[in-house]
Amino acid sequence: MLTRIALLLLFLPAxxxxxxxxxxxxxxxxxxxxxxxxxxxxxxxxxxxxGLARRLTTHPGExxxxxxxxxxxxxxxxxxxxxxMEVYTMLSQTVTAR
Numbered sequence: 220m221l222t223r224i225a226l227l228l229l230f231l232p233a234x235x236x237x238x239x240x241x242x243x244x245x246x247x248x249x250x251x252x253x254x255x256x257x258x259x260x261x262x263x264x265x266x267x268x269x270g271l272a273r274r275l276t277t278h279p280g281e282x283x284x285x286x287x288x289x290x291x292x293x294x295x296x297x298x299x300x301x302x303x304m305e306v307y308t309m310l311s312q313t314v315t316a317r
Contacts, residue, residue: 248285255285255294262296275309287311 244263247256255264258272260281265272276282280300287294288311295308 246284248287250287250291255287257283257285262294282307 242258245257247254249267252267253264254267255262255275257263260283261277262275262282262285263272264275275294276298278298278300280298282296282298284297285294286296292311293308294311295306297304298307299305300307
C-alpha cells in the first residue's frame with residue numbers, strides 16, 4: 220500500500236495534467252480507484268489508472284485538504300467561502316460513479 224501511494228505521489232503531475240499543462244497539485248487523497256487533489260484552488264479527481272482530470276468545485280473560494288470517508292460515500296474538504304476556513308462535505312457520487 221505504501222508503495223502504491225509513493226508511486227501515485229511521484230506520478231500525480233503526469234496523471235493529472237490532462238491537457239498537457241504541468242501544474243501544482245496538492246493534498247492528494249487516494250481512494251480505491253480515484254485520486255482527489257487540489258489544483259488552482261479547486262478540487263479535482265482523476266482515476267488511479269490515469270486519464271483526464273475532472274474539476275469537482277468551481278467556487279471563487281479556495282478548497283483544500285480533501286478527505287474521503289471510510290465508507291467512500293462522502294468527500295470532506297476545507298474551504299474559505301465566506302471568510303474563515305470551514306469544513307464542507309459533498310456526496311461521493313459527485314466525485315465518481317461507484
